[in-house]
Amino acid sequence: MNDLFQYLPEIFTGSRVLVLLLGTVGGLILGATPGLSPTMAVALLVPFTFHMDPATGLVLLGSVFTSTVAGGSLAAILINIPGAPANIATTFDGYPMAKKGRAQEALYISYLSSLVGGVFGIIILMFFTPPLAKLAMEFGPSEMFWCAMFGVSVMAGLASGSMFKGLFMGGVGLLISCIGDDPVYGVTRFVFNDSLAGGITEIPALIGIFAIPQILGMVESLDVVLTKTHFRPEKGILRKVLGMLPGLSPQMGLGSFIGALVGIVPGAGGQIAGIIAYDQNKKFCKHPETLGTGDPRGVAAVESANNAMVGPSLIPMLIMGIPGCPTAAVLMGGLLIHGMFPGPDLFLKHADVTYTFFWAMLFAQITMGVFGLVMSRYSYLVTNISNLMMIGAVMVLAVFGTYTVSNNFDDVVLMFTLGFATYIARKYGFSAAPLVLGIILGPIVENNFSKGRMIAESDLGMFSYFFTGTTNLIIIGLCLLSLGWSLYSEVKFARSQKKNNVAAAPAGCAG
Amino acid sequence: MRKEILVTVAMVAFVGWFWWMARSVEISDSTIFPRAVMGAMLVMCGLQLIQAILMGRLGMKHLKSVAERPAYRKVAIILACMVVYLAVMEYIGFYTSAFLFYILTVLILQKRAITPKVLLVRGGMAAGFTASLYLLFNVILSSQVPSGILF
Numbered sequence: 001m002n003d004l005f006q007y008l009p010e011i012f013t014g015s016r017v018l019v020l021l022l023g024t025v026g027g028l029i030l031g032a033t034p035g036l037s038p039t040m041a042v043a044l045l046v047p048f049t050f051h052m053d054p055a056t057g058l059v060l061l062g063s064v065f066t067s068t069v070a071g072g073s074l075a076a077i078l079i080n081i082p083g084a085p086a087n088i089a090t091t092f093d094g095y096p097m098a099k100k101g102r103a104q105e106a107l108y109i110s111y112l113s114s115l116v117g118g119v120f121g122i123i124i125l126m127f128f129t130p131p132l133a134k135l136a137m138e139f140g141p142s143e144m145f146w147c148a149m150f151g152v153s154v155m156a157g158l159a160s161g162s163m164f165k166g167l168f169m170g171g172v173g174l175l176i177s178c179i180g181d182d183p184v185y186g187v188t189r190f191v192f193n194d195s196l197a198g199g200i201t202e203i204p205a206l207i208g209i210f211a212i213p214q215i216l217g218m219v220e221s222l223d224v225v226l227t228k229t230h231f232r233p234e235k236g237i238l239r240k241v242l243g244m245l246p247g248l249s250p251q252m253g254l255g256s257f258i259g260a261l262v263g264i265v266p267g268a269g270g271q272i273a274g275i276i277a278y279d280q281n282k283k284f285c286k287h288p289e290t291l292g293t294g295d296p297r298g299v300a301a302v303e304s305a306n307n308a309m310v311g312p313s314l315i316p317m318l319i320m321g322i323p324g325c326p327t328a329a330v331l332m333g334g335l336l337i338h339g340m341f342p343g344p345d346l347f348l349k350h351a352d353v354t355y356t357f358f359w360a361m362l363f364a365q366i367t368m369g370v371f372g373l374v375m376s377r378y379s380y381l382v383t384n385i386s387n388l389m390m391i392g393a394v395m396v397l398a399v400f401g402t403y404t405v406s407n408n409f410d411d412v413v414l415m416f417t418l419g420f421a422t423y424i425a426r427k428y429g430f431s432a433a434p435l436v437l438g439i440i441l442g443p444i445v446e447n448n449f450s451k452g453r454m455i456a457e458s459d460l461g462m463f464s465y466f467f468t469g470t471t472n473l474i475i476i477g478l479c480l481l482s483l484g485w486s487l488y489s490e491v492k493f494a495r496s497q498k499k500n501n502v503a504a505a506p507a508g509c510a511g
Numbered sequence: 512m513r514k515e516i517l518v519t520v521a522m523v524a525f526v527g528w529f530w531w532m533a534r535s536v537e538i539s540d541s542t543i544f545p546r547a548v549m550g551a552m553l554v555m556c557g558l559q560l561i562q563a564i565l566m567g568r569l570g571m572k573h574l575k576s577v578a579e580r581p582a583y584r585k586v587a588i589i590l591a592c593m594v595v596y597l598a599v600m601e602y603i604g605f606y607t608s609a610f611l612f613y614i615l616t617v618l619i620l621q622k623r624a625i626t627p628k629v630l631l632v633r634g635g636m637a638a639g640f641t642a643s644l645y646l647l648f649n650v651i652l653s654s655q656v657p658s659g660i661l662f
Contacts (some may be wrong), residue, residue: 051652164559168522171552175529178545185541190532219589222620223582388620392613393640395593399600399609400648400656407655409601416597420590428518446544453543490562498569 003347004126007355011363016059019052020360023063024367028375030064031071031083033390038068038084039327040210044394046203046334047401054338054350058357061334063364065327066310070114070368073303074379077106086306089274093291093298100294103231107376108241109296110303113252115369117304120256121263121311122362128312129358133319133344141452142466144320146475148445151266151322152437154482163486165430173438174445176200183443184450195410202333204402204411205418205439209432210330211398212419218387233377244296251281251301259308264315266322277305311361318342318354321444326433329440337405512567519560526552588619604659610641 011017030041042061049057072083077094090110097106139147152170179190180199191197245252255277262273281301282288291298313324314331321342323329332342338353340346346354402415422432456465466472526549533542533549596612603611614637623629648654 048652051654162559162562164555164562168552168555168559171548171555172525174548175545175552178548182538182541185538187537187541189536189541189545190529192532216586216589219586219620220582222585388617389636391589391620392616392637395596395616396609396612396640396644399597400605400644400654403605403656404654409657412597412600416593428514449544449547494566494569 003130003351004355004358007352008359010055010352010356011059011359015052016056016356016360019056019060020063020364021367023060024067024364025371025375027064027067028071028074028368028371031068032074032379033083033387036068036083036390036394037210037214038065038072038086039330040214040394041068042327042334043203043206043210043330044397044401046206046330046337047404049334050337050404054335054340055353055356055360057334057338058331058353059360059364061331062357062361063367065331066118066307066361066364067368067371069306069310070111070118070303070372073110073114073299074107074376077110077299078103078379085271086274086309087302088271089278089302090299090306092278092302093293093295096292096294097296097299098231101231102294104233104237104376105241105296106299107379108238108373109244109248109299111369111372111376112241112245113248113255113300113303114307114372115365116252117256117259117306117308118310118365118368119362120304121260121308122358122365123311124260124263124308125311125314125361126358129315129318130347132315133347136319137344139320139471141448141455142469143471143475145445145448145452145466146472146479147266147316147320147322148441148448150475150479150482151316151441152434152445153479154266162429163483163490165428166434166486169425169430169432170434170438173435173440174442175438176205176435177439177442178446183447195413200414200439201405201411202439203337203405204415206330206333206436207398207401208415208417208419209422209436210326210419211394212416213423213426213432215391215394215398216423218391222387238373248297248300251285251297252304254281254284255301255304256308259305260312262305263309263312263324266316266324271306273305273309274302277301307365314361318346319344321441323437323440326436329436332440512563515563515567516560519556519563522556522559523553526556585620589616592616592619600659601657602659605656606641606645607659609644610637613637613640 011020027038027041030036031038042065045061045064049060052060069084069086072087073090073094075081075083076087076090077098080091080095082088082091094106094110097103152174153167175190177200179196180188182189188197258277258280259273262276278291278298278301281297282291285291285297309325313328316322316324317328317332319342321332323332335342340350340353398415398419399412402412403409405411422435425435426432452465453462456462459465460468467476529545530549533545536542592612592615596608600608614633617633617637618625618630621629621633648656
């Protein structure tokens with residue numbers, strides 16, 4: 001606890017405050033622009049942190065992560081298109097509110113709920129991570145192996161589309177991470193082109209996987225005409241919304257709790273947090289029939305949940321190297337390029353950087369809330385940013401970000417190739433998130449698998465080493481639970497589609 | 512259903528390709544982990560095939576399009592622009608290629624007719640964008656970028 005407060009002044013240096021403010025405002029704008037996801041924004045910014053000290057670099061990435069999630073609500077409310085996946089459920093009540101002429105009110109509720117949820121999530125991050133990191137010190141190779149596998153299984157299971165395709169993509173990521181020299185035996189593996197001899201560099205891969213499909217997606221939907229809700233800012237709305245806050249506190253409390261809980265689960269993310277919070281709010285609130293028709297309670301529950309997810313999603317990443325969501329995976333790339341490896345060392349050797357980052361995340365939430373409220377009045381400017389202008393800009397930034405990692409043009413080619421392959425794969429129902437997680441977690445999984453195998457062969461045997469012991473069994477149980485849940489969701493989806501098909505059949509016959 | 516079966520064939524082919532490459536690795540112990548992953552991926556292929564057949568029989572599908580009528584022609588043109596952009600970057604330099612790529616994508620994707628006025632406005636925007644890139648990357652960050660015969 002002393003360490004935490006000891007590093008509080010570190011955030012108040014001139015450059016860090018400037019980076020924090022720029023990151024927050026930039027993140028709000030990027031988040032509000034449909035087509036630019038938080039993950040892509042963070043991926044594009046990681047190479048910029050090369051030029052900063054680790055703490056300042058993480059302040060930038062953390063503030064952008066925080067504010068893009070909140071900024072996404074603006075597009076969700078005004079044009080019914082979520083600025084980020086985390087804001088999908090915000091459209092359920094946010095857009096109907098805007099259509100009823102209550103856009104400004106919805107935006108204020110959204111940013112205030114994001115602030116409440118976000119601060120709650122960061123407090124969880126600040127106070128739970130150090131003791132959990134100490135606990136993680138007890139983990140051996142087998143436990144670490146299963147933890148990483150849990151990350152892959154959850155992410156794959158929750159990927160959009162088929163669960164089997166999600167798991168397959170996780171496998172593709174693990175295989176891609178094997179390309180290059182084997183760290184244990186020193187032999188070269190799967191190098192089918194000379195430029196791959198050094199293996200796949202993570203940052204170019206992440207930039208390609210997130211940026212290229214998004215650019216091409218923007219091109220695809222350029223002709224789609226968006227129905228924008230315009231509003232004239234009125235005085236007194238903020239006071240009215242502040243007066244509504246006590247009434248919305250149960251939704252904010254529920255959303256914050258669910259968001260924090262979902263955030264800790266590796267691989268889940270803001271989209272799941274928002275949808276679960278909306279669903280649970282529907283079950284617990286008094287008049288659920290008004291939800292979906294422009295009810296402020298719906299906006300408050302979702303926005304507090306998706307921002308409460310941000311802090312806790314970093315907990316498994318910081319203590320075990322298992323990202324809680326795709327953006328956390330990219331942020332981990334930012335840690336690695338500064339020579340900082342997740343685990344207890346972050347709190348022992350790099351305590352100055354880690355605790356400064358925690359404080360930055362907290363202040364980013366507060367500045368996000370303040371700037372969000374101010375920006376709400378001028379939101380029409382943000383929604384007018386054309387994707388036409390963004391396409392060339394994002395591509396050029398992606399190329400720069402990739403090249404600057406090692407000043408190697410081969411990385412740029414790799415970035416583009418992986419990005420294009422991901423774009424094609426997405427067309428056939430394969431999700432990019434498990435691929436990224438596979439690439440990030442691959443070295444952790446293989447390293448611990450190899451270490452565990454060596455220990456097992458000299459002592460207990462493979463089965464006893466990997467499949468016995470309380471911690472191993474608990475994590476294996478969690479893996480099975482996540483896969484079982486995904487399978488159940490698949491069956492549920494199939495049943496609902498079958499029901500829809502049956503319902504649609506007579507109409508088709510009659511026609 | 513046929514589409515999903517073809518997808519499964521592609522999945523198996525991908526695993527097969529890696530399996531084939533694994534044969535040429537000098538120390539076989541080094542391929543234990545990748546082979547375990549490939550085994551699991553093959554199981555996923557089998558399950559995916561079963562799912563595809565079952566869902567096909569019930570008239571259901573997982574695949575859906577992002578936009579209602581995606582502009583694939585434009586996507587193909589932009590992809591071609593990207594390939595050309597990357598191919599010429601090392602010869603003409605980062606900033607010149609960025610300027611040309613930016614203005615080209617905007618002119619191709621916009622709906623307006625290309626008049627001298629539009630060209631001037633778009634050219635000004637592209638020049639402004641390139642100048643800010645130069646300011647950020649060269650002056651502020653002092654980063655190394657590919658330099659060619661031009662700027």
